[in-house]
Amino acid sequence: MRLLLVEADPMIGEIVLDTLRAEGFAVDWVRDGAMADTALRAQSYDLVVLDLGLPNRDGLVVLKSLRARKQRMPVLIATARDGVEQRIAGLDAGADDYVLKPFDIDELLARIRAHIRRASGRAEPVYQYGNVTINPATKEVAVGGEPVLLSSREWAVLEPLLARPGLILSRAQLEEKLFSWKDEISSNAVEVYIHGLRKKLGAKLIQNVRGVGYLVPKV
DSSP states (O other), X not given: OEEEXXXXXXXXXXXXXXXXXXXXXXXXXXXXXXXXXXXXXHOOOSEEEEOSSOSSSOHHHHHHHHHHTTOOSOEEEEESOOOHHHHHHHHHTTOSEEEESSOOHHHHHHHHHHHHHHHTTOOSSSEEETTEEEETTTTEEEETTEEEOOOHHXXXXXXXXXXXXXXXXXXXXXXXXXXXXXXXXXXXXXXXXXXXXHHHXXXXXXXXXXXXXXXXXXX
């Protein structure tokens, strides 16, 4: 999954960035409102973590512009603005959630997982597809009850495919889930990770749609 982190404070930004990447997310980090607006116009994200006290453009303005463009990805506000009226304004402007600084990083991760899960149309916290079970919170994967170890990149390919069975994702779309701006992308990276997943989870789980992309078929 690919996230946009909009955070002006360099210390908080580094901590959140490192934590999200350690959890297997591809993350782009911008530090002011104008850059956030540019990133949101250029790139599709699964979720945005948005500070409000930003230079160049207030975070609330960024949020209102995003919703005016009918972009529907979840937005989680993370800010020091703790007034009730300010929280109401953020939620009424289109935010899905609101956490106050200083926040607990584990709580932030749990909220991110919950919003991504609901955005994909699921309420349950665990994926189940045939004999494959996936727990996004713990990154645990099992086949027929037996644990299987996946690399962080294999996980990043598998999760969006299993989240929406029957939906075809192109190689470019999967690359967007895998890599942030600064990552180098090899031409066959997606194919390599899918080959590894098929070896570990079964050859029929991820299917090719020739010339289009990949899907996990509906049960």
